[in-house]
Amino acid sequence: MGDNIYLPQLARVIHVKEEVPGERSIKTFRLEFVNGGGFEHACGQCAMLSVFGRGESMISIASSPLVSGYKQFSIMRAGRVTSAFHDLAVGDVVGIRGPYGNSFPIDDWRGKNLVFIGGGCGLAPIWPVIQTAVTRRDDFKNITVFYGGRSARDIMYQAELEKLRSTAEVHLSVDNAEEGWHEFCGFVPANLMDKAPTHDNAIAITCGPPIMIKFVIKNLRALGFQDEQIYTTIENKMKCALGKCGRCNVGKDYVCIKGPVYSWADLKDLPPEY
Numbered sequence: 241m242g243d244n245i246y247l248p249q250l251a252r253v254i255h256v257k258e259e260v261p262g263e264r265s266i267k268t269f270r271l272e273f274v275n276g277g278g279f280e281h282a283c284g285q286c287a288m289l290s291v292f293g294r295g296e297s298m299i300s301i302a303s304s305p306l307v308s309g310y311k312q313f314s315i316m317r318a319g320r321v322t323s324a325f326h327d328l329a330v331g332d333v334v335g336i337r338g339p340y341g342n343s344f345p346i347d348d349w350r351g352k353n354l355v356f357i358g359g360g361c362g363l364a365p366i367w368p369v370i371q372t373a374v375t376r377r378d379d380f381k382n383i384t385v386f387y388g389g390r391s392a393r394d395i396m397y398q399a400e401l402e403k404l405r406s407t408a409e410v411h412l413s414v415d416n417a418e419e420g421w422h423e424f425c426g427f428v429p430a431n432l433m434d435k436a437p438t439h440d441n442a443i444a445i446t447c448g449p450p451i452m453i454k455f456v457i458k459n460l461r462a463l464g465f466q467d468e469q470i471y472t473t474i475e476n477k478m479k480c481a482l483g484k485c486g487r488c489n490v491g492k493d494y495v496c497i498k499g500p501v502y503s504w505a506d507l508k509d510l511p512p513e514y
């Protein structure tokens with residue numbers, strides 16, 4: 241087990257799943273450490289993944305800390321490194337260093353209602369929290385998940401979300417009406433307002449495109465959620481993850497060190513550089 245978070249380790253791809261097809265496709269990778277490596281992580285933390293000769297990218301660890309044997313990552317094809325990831329196959333070896341960043345204070349949320357709101361690839365960073373809450377089901381009251389994609393084929397974790405319905409309320413949405421879709425049509429913040437979950441004894445956790453987060457927070461406030469009840473995780477561009485290069489800063493905060501998880505009470509006073 242590696243205890244130096246700055247030292248890259250080797251991991252082998254043991255499973256690849258195409259979540260979302262198309263130009264900005266998303267694939268989920270399971271990585272197993274090799275040579276006796278490994279590290280523990282907490283919900284919300286990330287890792288720097290590298291494809292040799294192509295570079296490295298910060299990616300949220302999408303598996304629950306309670307799962308052992310592999311770490312899971314859902315990666316959207318954006319540019320050089322993420323495209324190289326999409327070309328990998330089972331058996332290929334990559335580099336991984338971490339874990340980095342702070343985490344969601346899930347232990348402080350015992351006895352509360354949890355409301356998750358995700359959009360697009362933004363379900364991946366909050367998925368470990370959802371999975372941990374489900375595993376520790378008795379620690380929490382209602383678990384409600386709002387999640388939306390542009391269209392039905394953009395919904396990631398489809399089978400997992402169906403399974404989740406046995407323990408949580410799941411409200412899916414697509415941006416526009418389409419044949420065969422029987423759930424909400426419209427943007428994620430509108431679905432949230434339509435179902436209007438109570439703010440009473442609740443914590444809201446949101447991740448998605450910045451424009452979605454902006455309107456989700458506006459709507460949560462309208463539903464009576466206080467700033468301290470709202471958490472998000474931000475994905476500012478990162479290079480070193482060590483607090484050295486200054487690539488990720490928001491105001492005086494290096495997000496790679498202080499974030500990526502923020503309560504809205506902490507984030508709202510920082511410059512809107514995220």
Ligand SMILES: Cc1cc2nc3c(=O)[nH]c(=O)nc-3n(C[C@H](O)[C@H](O)[C@H](O)COP(=O)(O)OP(=O)(O)OC[C@H]3O[C@@H](n4cnc5c(N)ncnc54)[C@H](O)[C@@H]3O)c2cc1C
Pocket residue numbers: 286295296297298299300301314315316317318319320321322323361364365474475476477478500
């Ligand atoms: C804390 C954190 C968690 C992240 N979690 C995930 C995750 O779970 N899954 C995932 O797919 N991606 C995640 N990202 C984003 C991911 O790191 C970038 O998409 C990736 O580094 C792009 O690398 P690339 O070489 O493929 O693209 P590049 O060739 O470097 O860039 C391609 C395009 O993407 C833009 N871009 C690059 N990085 C970012 C960024 N961070 N935000 C917005 N635009 C960007 C570039 O400006 C360019 O237009 C996360 C980022 C951070 C900081």
Ligand code: FES
Pocket residue numbers: 477478479480481482483484485486487488489494495496497
């Ligand atoms: S990524 Fe270099 S300072 Fe945060």
